[in-house]
Amino acid sequence: MFTWRRQFSTAATLLKTAAMAPSQPTTSFQVFRDVPPLRTLRRQILESNRTVGLVPTMGALHEGHLSLIRQAASENTDVVVSIFVNPTQFGVNEDLSSYPRTWDSDVAKLEQLNAELTAHNTHGRITAVLAPTAQVMYPTLPPSSEIDGDGSFVTITPISRKLEGASRPVFFRGVATVCMKLFNIVGAERAYFGQKDVQQTVVIKRMVKDFHVDTEIKIGPTVREADGLAMSSRNVYLGKRRREVGLVLYRALRAAAEQYHAHGKLQRSQILEAAERVTKEVIAEQRGLAPAERALFEVDYISLADPDTLDELEVVDPSKGAILSGAIKMAPLEESRAGEDCGLGEGKVPVRLIDNLIFAPRV
């Protein structure tokens, strides 16, 4: 059986020979900017009967990402973390440049996590970080974010048009395309995604099935802050006031889920009206406050959908379960108070919050 201690010197040798492109040496993993050196490492890992778990990220790593990496390290000998802010999943009106980029702290977190994995004698380690340039990921054309833009894209319809896709029409095309590229580059046995982005997990699973991609998709649970807010790289833009009000989404979803779990309600209207009550109450409360006190938001959707097709359900079939999900748009603060913590961007960046709860199939 593979043990990390026994194989560590072999792994270190493999890494030295494989990382031939411009890379930044770190103490416990190598950073790859280009594809061929990573492929060399991948071949060597395969020949040593070891396995790779891929954790795709756009950086700005938080505990949600770290928990996926821990899961990947417990199920694989080698973990590859990709860090790439993928331009094609941002629409033309979405600000790609404002996405948080925190390379140094990301690397420090990964180093620390590898030390933790060693201390706990976990099966695997972070072996490589893939941080390619946009030119490497999109070698032929400058990547387009236009809906009818040219390029080599993977489109998974109709599920990509629903829910998040209705507000962000190029988002899942960009996600599916970049994940297909990452899966082709890394050739991982398993790839890890967080349940928080539930529609993304449905799209990726469908893509893997329909294109016969030989990578198993594993979903890790949503990781929450102490107050229940689902962790997201974008939460840094919220600030205290919008963050407190933004908790309304999780509260609304829990109120709806309670109708199903505790009261046995199966009808859409019975389940969703509980969520609507919560959001309407908070909207009314906030509108009644002065501009320097309130945080306004709009509900984009609250959905009760089939777990595979994402079709909206009129009635939940408990043997199939359902996905209860929602999105709200936190508006920029109208006025800030002196000394107030308004988050990165001083409260001026609109923030979209998404969250979900899964009704697992009952056997």
Ligand code: PAF
């Ligand atoms: O969830 C994310 O961070 C991104 O959508 C992903 C999967 C890394 C693709 O860019």
